[in-house]
Amino acid sequence: xxxxxxxxxxxxxxxxxxxxxxxxxxxxxxxxxxxxxxxxxxxxxxxxxxxxxxxxxxxxxxxxxxxxxxxxxxxxxxxxxxxxxxxxxxxxxxxxxxxxxxxxxxxxxxxxxxxxxxxxxxxxxxxxxxxxxxxxxxxxxxxxxxxxxxxxxxxxxxxxxxxxxxxxxxxxxxxxxxxxxxxxxxxxxxxxxxxxxxxxxxxxxxxxxxxx
Numbered sequence: 192x193x194x195x196x197x198x199x200x201x202x203x204x205x206x207x208x209x210x211x212x213x214x215x216x217x218x219x220x221x222x223x224x225x226x227x228x229x230x231x232x233x234x235x236x237x238x239x240x241x242x243x244x245x246x247x248x249x250x251x252x253x254x255x256x257x258x259x260x261x262x263x264x265x266x267x268x269x270x271x272x273x274x275x276x277x278x279x280x281x282x283x284x285x286x287x288x289x290x291x292x293x294x295x296x297x298x299x300x301x302x303x304x305x306x307x308x309x310x311x312x313x314x315x316x317x318x319x320x321x322x323x324x325x326x327x328x329x330x331x332x333x334x335x336x337x338x339x340x341x342x343x344x345x346x347x348x349x350x351x352x353x354x355x356x357x358x359x360x361x362x363x364x365x366x367x368x369x370x371x372x373x374x375x376x377x378x379x380x381x382x383x384x385x386x387x388x389x390x391x392x393x394x395x396x397x398x399x400x401x402x403x
Contacts (some may be wrong), residue, residue, distance in 0.1 A: 228277050236312045283305070285303055286303055303340045304342070309335050354372055356375070370383060
């Protein structure tokens with residue numbers, strides 16, 4: 192099967208859907224990794240080591256939350272079909288206990304929370320097409336679901352996390368009070384930001400990874 196693979200989001204997005212659908216995605220080989228977003232295939236380049244360290248630590252943090260609350264946490268690569276025209280692989284996903292019923296061979300529904308750790312090759316996509324998709328998904332309403340309840344965008348270079356909360360199909364920025372973020376919509380979700388970035392620093396100590 193010959194398909195067009197895009198490396199990044201175009202500067203000007205076409206208003207119409209691309210030609211590909213979920214069945215086309217499922218017919219692809221496992222490599223190279225890619226995502227299907229609004230009918231177009233995008234390559235997922237290999238992440239940096241710092242990117243993977245941050246994903247690992249966030250995944251471990253959400254695993255602890257899931258074990259305590261009865262929820263479920265997972266890290267990429269994991270297919271998350273959000274629409275007939277979109278199958279994505281967020282860096283981290285979290286489901287509350289009430290949403291575990293959407294789990295099969297892959298997730299068949301909208302996660303409660305998704306996290307994307309920015310990379311130079313994907314940051315425009317994470318802040319553009321995927322942000323819009325997460326806000327409105329349920330397949331643009333085709334499953335009758337609301338969008339992703341929370342979307343975290345992690346900037347590893349700036350050591351910052353944007354916490355976005357869904358409000359009727361659009362994301363609003365939530366600013367943490369002090370050094371700890373506490374979700375208002377998902378009560379078990381919280382993150383001590385100072386402690387988290389200290390763990391990242393400890394992981395890269397003695398290497399050139401953390402040079403900024």
